[in-house]
Amino acid sequence: MIYISVVFAFCQFFSDAVDVSRAVFFSVGQGDSALVVDSGEVVVVDVGYDGTASLKLGQQLGRGKYIDHLVLSHFHKDHVGGLMYVLESYGVGKVHIPWVCSDSFEFEFLDGLYDGEVKMYSSGVEGDLSYHGPEAPRDCVHSGNINNASLVYSHRDSLLFLGDVESERELLLKDEIGSDYRVVKVAHHCSSSSSTIDMVQQINPDFAVCSYGENSYGHPSEDVVRRFEDVGSEVLHTIDGDITIEL
Numbered sequence: 001m002i003y004i005s006v007v008f009a010f011c012q013f014f015s016d017a018v019d020v021s022r023a024v025f026f027s028v029g030q031g032d033s034a035l036v037v038d039s040g041e042v043v044v045v046d047v048g049y050d051g052t053a054s055l056k057l058g059q060q061l062g063r064g065k066y067i068d069h070l071v072l073s074h075f076h077k078d079h080v081g082g083l084m085y086v087l088e089s090y091g092v093g094k095v096h097i098p099w100v101c102s103d104s105f106e107f108e109f110l111d112g113l114y115d116g117e118v119k120m121y122s123s124g125v126e127g128d129l130s131y132h133g134p135e136a137p138r139d140c141v142h143s144g145n146i147n148n149a150s151l152v153y154s155h156r157d158s159l160l161f162l163g164d165v166e167s168e169r170e171l172l173l174k175d176e177i178g179s180d181y182r183v184v185k186v187a188h189h190c191s192s193s194s195s196t197i198d199m200v201q202q203i204n205p206d207f208a209v210c211s212y213g214e215n216s217y218g219h220p221s222e223d224v225v226r227r228f229e230d231v232g233s234e235v236l237h238t239i240d241g242d243i244t245i246e247l
């Protein structure tokens with residue numbers, strides 16, 4: 001049975017935090033952060049701009065202060081700004097970052113802290129986790145649009161997290177990204193820069209999540225929302241509160 005709820009901060013607790021398999025898309029203002037709990041395994045995808053995601057993880061995980069996989073899509077503040085709060089509060093097994101270096105504080109901190117333990121994924125599969133890597137140069141050149149270097153992550157062919165990829169990158173992903181997902185974290189805060197009609201028809205999700213807060217960028221694009229509605233997706237917005245989908 002599909003169960004969807006839009007819940008607001010401080011309302012959501014699970015008695016045994018890792019027993020309920022679920023995806024939670026946090027309301028973290030203008031940014032991205034999500035939690036996937038599947039058969040006891042904890043995956044966090046992006047950590048928002050500030051300490052909000054860390055607080056919300058605490059509500060979700062209760063005494064379980066361990067994250068098996070921390071996936072960082074790319075090193076823009078609205079996705080990694082909360083990193084230090086999370087690292088202070090939780091044990092982390094593996095950190096997954098895109099194969100593009102960054103001169104950001106967060107990248108350099110991770111590089112120093114984890115040294116060889118930071119997994120630099122361009123593509124590959126590890127258990128239930130699949131990474132659809134960037135076609136960007138796999139070195140430390142800081143050029144081009146870092147949105148298009150986003151680590152794209154899918155979970156058991158059911159959940160898809162598109163980071164902030166834009167339409168040029170979507171074209172490159174077309175042959176490897178799969179189709180007909182149950183839940184998609186829509187690219188780039190549902191901006192008009194992404195989610196071409198071809199891509200929306202291919203990924204064709206039951207639930208399309210637009211992750212954004214108050215902003216001056218025009219997120220979400222009405223056209224993008226309509227494209228998802230046209231393929232039958234239910235479009236959900238984190239500005240309305242945390243979104244929980246049982247798996």
Ligand SMILES: [Zn+2]
Nearest residue numbers: 076078079164
């Ligand atoms: Zn972003």
